Amino acid sequence: MPTYSTRRGAYSYGHAVGILLLDAKAPFIPGDVANATSYDFPVIYKTVEGLSTSVCLNGAPEFNEKLAEAAKELAREGVKGISSDCGFMLQFQEAVADAVDIPVCMSSLLQLPFIARSLDPSQPIGVITADSTNLDEGFLTRGGVKLPPNPLIIRGMQDEPEFKTAVLEEKGSLDSDLITAETVACAEKLLAEYPTMGAILLECSMLPPYAKAVQDAVGLPVYDFISAIDYLSAGMRPRAYTGGY
């Protein structure tokens, strides 16, 4: 591909995925969707001004247009796909997908149908979310996620002290050892209640740093927000295979 054209609106090049960010004030640690070291490919971020965590979690249709505009700007920068740093951005999936011509995966929750098909239909799927008071089957359905036959067991982190104060109340610091313990305990409790559970989906973009600890504790497949973004990237940048034969 020797001839390259200037992309109008692009300031730099080579970014694989564009990620729309909540206007949130928490530390985004390695493994977080909003930490650039979490990926094997370059990502570019754009904050949606005014879209705070609580506004997004409570539902904010008035932000549809702002999300679409931000997504278009990322597309102009040349990203090959668009995602976000909040599973509740599922509510903007349609608005953003309509606005741009590249693949859009706004939420970790979009993985649910795929995860369900990979399991026996009777096996429960555990969903660990930032706030279970705002995530129910109605939210999923409204967001266009077809409910699988599997029982969905949704548990939230909203009452865990460190998660609540660091992530939801944005106290300005985050103790990742404490959140590891809180997330693992939540998963262990889920498994104790539903011993036939087939997999766990971590909805929240701030939970991937703890996915390995959860998997080590429960021994089940664990999917998270990064697995959705990696998947999106894989489709847009197929690898060349150079192994032997």
Add this chain to the structure above:
Amino acid sequence: MPTYRKRPGAYSYGHGIGLLLLDARAPFVPGDVGNASSYDYPVLYKTVPGLTTNACLGGEAGWEDAVVKAARGLEKEGAKGLSSDCGFMIQFQEVVADAVDIPVALSSLLQLPMMARCLDPEATIGILTADDSILTRDMLDRFGLRVPNPIIIRGPQNEPEFNEAIMLAGPQGSPSMTLDSDKIREEVVGTARAMQAEHPEMAAILIECSIMPPYAKAVQEAVDLPCFNFIDVIDYMHAGTRQRAYHGGY
């Protein structure tokens, strides 16, 4: 390191190096300093609005504040080191290094003393620059890059594709809005070969221009000499700011 603090002014985290960009809309192909896929680590870009290639190469006065403001913005975002996408940004090296608390290497030219020390003092160093009518030995001396070695400086500024795609690219792009990397490879390699023909004693090449790393391998294959480019400086700074853990066997 279990407790992390919110960084005031940061919207995202984990960026290794912050890169100040000229306000120039050329296509930045893989290997270019302005292309994020050129690195094995995350980089964060910030354009200095209005600082065109001409303004930077011409040493236009009055840009210090805008460059410092952009540099401080990248520091607030958590960049561990700063660089830029133009070797001529050497003119802002002092003012930016003074303004921020992280290491700064704004120019590929900063590696000249190190290259010189790796060679005999009488070994000739060739510098492949964007525009050899601007970069002079005197300029290198003024910016603190005095070396004992003979220096030859050549640029492809008058080669048709390089001139059209790079030198004429302003904030709205170039007249053609395209860059033919096959042609630029030929032009850059041709310039390097001409240097070597004129100075067969040349011992190494410093590739100043941020547009040229994609062609560094072709240059090296053509002249069969050590070649150092802009990405090498940025990789070096990254290595120092984020040490690796070693997991091999014994």
